[in-house]
Amino acid sequence: MNQPPNRRILLIDDTPSIHEDFRKILMPDEASTEALDEMESALFGDAAKPQAQAFELHCAYGGEEGLGLLTSAMAQQRPYALAFVDMRMPQGWDGAKTIEELWKVAPDLQVVVCTAYSDYSWDDLLFRLHAHDRLLILKKPFDNIEVQQMANTLANKWDMARRASLQTSQLERLVEERTQALQLEIEERKHLESQLVQSEKLASLGQLAAGVAHEINNPVGFISSNLSTLDGYFKQLQQMLDAYQRSEAHIAEPEHRDPLTALRNELDLDFLKEDIPILIRESKDGIGRVVQIVKDLKNFSRVDNDQTWQFANLQQGIDSTLNIVASELKYKADVIKHYAPLPEIECLASQLNQVVMNLVINAAQAMGPERGTITISNGVEGEHVWLEVADNGCGIAPDTVQKIFDPFFTTKPVGEGTGLGLSLSYGIVKKHRGDISVSSELGKGTKFRVVLPIRQTAA
Numbered sequence: 236m237n238q239p240p241n242r243r244i245l246l247i248d249d250t251p252s253i254h255e256d257f258r259k260i261l262m263p264d265e266a267s268t269e270a271l272d273e274m275e276s277a278l279f280g281d282a283a284k285p286q287a288q289a290f291e292l293h294c295a296y297g298g299e300e301g302l303g304l305l306t307s308a309m310a311q312q313r314p315y316a317l318a319f320v321d322m323r324m325p326q327g328w329d330g331a332k333t334i335e336e337l338w339k340v341a342p343d344l345q346v347v348v349c350t351a352y353s354d355y356s357w358d359d360l361l362f363r364l365h366a367h368d369r370l371l372i373l374k375k376p377f378d379n380i381e382v383q384q385m386a387n388t389l390a391n392k393w394d395m396a397r398r399a400s401l402q403t404s405q406l407e408r409l410v411e412e413r414t415q416a417l418q419l420e421i422e423e424r425k426h427l428e429s430q431l432v433q434s435e436k437l438a439s440l441g442q443l444a445a446g447v448a449h450e451i452n453n454p455v456g457f458i459s460s461n462l463s464t465l466d467g468y469f470k471q472l473q474q475m476l477d478a479y480q481r482s483e484a485h486i487a488e489p490e491h492r493d494p495l496t497a498l499r500n501e502l503d504l505d506f507l508k509e510d511i512p513i514l515i516r517e518s519k520d521g522i523g524r525v526v527q528i529v530k531d532l533k534n535f536s537r538v539d540n541d542q543t544w545q546f547a548n549l550q551q552g553i554d555s556t557l558n559i560v561a562s563e564l565k566y567k568a569d570v571i572k573h574y575a576p577l578p579e580i581e582c583l584a585s586q587l588n589q590v591v592m593n594l595v596i597n598a599a600q601a602m603g604p605e606r607g608t609i610t611i612s613n614g615v616e617g618e619h620v621w622l623e624v625a626d627n628g629c630g631i632a633p634d635t636v637q638k639i640f641d642p643f644f645t646t647k648p649v650g651e652g653t654g655l656g657l658s659l660s661y662g663i664v665k666k667h668r669g670d671i672s673v674s675s676e677l678g679k680g681t682k683f684r685v686v687l688p689i690r691q692t693a694a
């Protein structure tokens with residue numbers, strides 16, 4: 236902002252002697268400067284005497300030439316503060332046309348029209364140029380001090396206008412910056428709000444899940460134990476049936492033996508004996524799965540607190556988990572590890588393993604027919620360690636992302652996913668007073684980040 240004042244002046248006049256006159260007035264030698272200074276002191280007094288600053292005068296003989304000077308001055312970023320333009324120039328552009336062209340290149344150029352007479356009425360000229368505030372009129376023959384004062388005043392006016400416009404644009408920039416900062420803040424708040432809603436929703440879902448799990452536990456318990464008993468009873472019944480069947484052949488009277496044989500064939504007893512144990516076994520499998528889901532649900536809702544907190548090595552946990560799921564990954568993805576040295580962290584180690592397992596299996600399941608890459612990284616940040624599981628799989632659509640931590644939310648075919656993996660993981664991470672977040676791009680891949688405190692209790 237602290238540029239030196241602009242003292243550059245352009246003169247456009249077809250009369251060479253006028254160029255000489257202006258040079259004498261605006262760029263006088265030392266002696267005449269003093270003479271002028273004395274005159275000024277006499278007029279305005281010593282105190283008010285302005286600092287005499289030399290002008291830099293450039294002259295042209297016609298409008299086109301003047302425009303050329305102005306254009307190259309603008310290109311060099313050395314604009315003129317004002318131009319004196321002769322009104323009547325018989326060759327080429329006249330004054331009005333010249334001024335029009337000058338303003339196209341430098342709209343803030345101050346202009347003085349010099350003339351003895353005019354081809355326009357002044358009203359017409361001002362109207363044509365739309366410029367009542369940038370145009371002064373200097374009638375020939377002119378007075379030296381008149382010219383000099385016009386130059387001084389208009390050069391200052393040009394400077395002030397420039398400063399004002401710089402200030403305005405600086406102000407606009409500040410407003411713009413502040414607006415952006417506010418917008419960021421608003422977005423940040425919206426994000427926090429949605430996180431809050433999400434965690435409240437999950438907390439209430441957790442309570443619900445705990446209740447449901449509790450209710451289911453009981454019947455599941457007796458169904459499971461009844462099935463075992465039933466299995467045993469049926470084996471005994473089968474022994475009895477086999478014994479009866481063996482005796483059947485030894486019944487002498489056909490009227491007793493034949494109905495038994497007929498009934499046995501009608502009921503297809505052989506098939507029943509084969510199928511009932513299968514049905515019982517399948518039911519036991521099914522109930523076993525329900526038990527697992529209930530256990531997961533309880534885990535998710537953090538009702539089971541029977542595990543002990545201990546300091547454990549997270550990387551060891553990750554590695555042993557990777558071993559367990561190795562067969563799942565083998566044909567789907569390569570695993571790349573970026574491990575940084577980690578301190579042991581206070582945790583429920585087996586539960587954290589479960590988190591890692593869910594994330595890694597999800598990553599593997601996100602791969603298409605092509606073999607993908609799963610990158611596991613970790614590190615320390617202050618009082619926390621972080622773990623990231625990134626994949627280059629299918630990614631998650633933006634409107635799906637907020638649902639993935641919901642229990643039972645799955646996009647996988649029936650039988651492949653129960654939709655509990657992430658909700659469980661969320662519960663486990665929260666139990667560790669940690670945080671789990673996701674960033675994903677559809678078609679590109681997904682990255683889960685888990686942050687965990689190193690210690691659960693203040694040291």
Ligand SMILES: Nc1ncnc2c1ncn2[C@@H]1O[C@H](COP(=O)(O)OP(=O)(O)OP(=O)(O)O)[C@@H](O)[C@H]1O
Binds near residue numbers: 597
């Ligand atoms: N790495 C990932 N890439 C793409 N989608 C993912 C990824 N991880 C999770 N998802 C999406 O989030 C959903 C929920 O995941 P979550 O692990 O909770 O359940 P699931 O994998 O479907 O079933 P489960 O884990 O119980 O077998 C998935 O069905 C899938 O749509």
Ligand SMILES: [Mg+2]
Binds near residue numbers: 593597652655656657
């Ligand atoms: Mg899963």
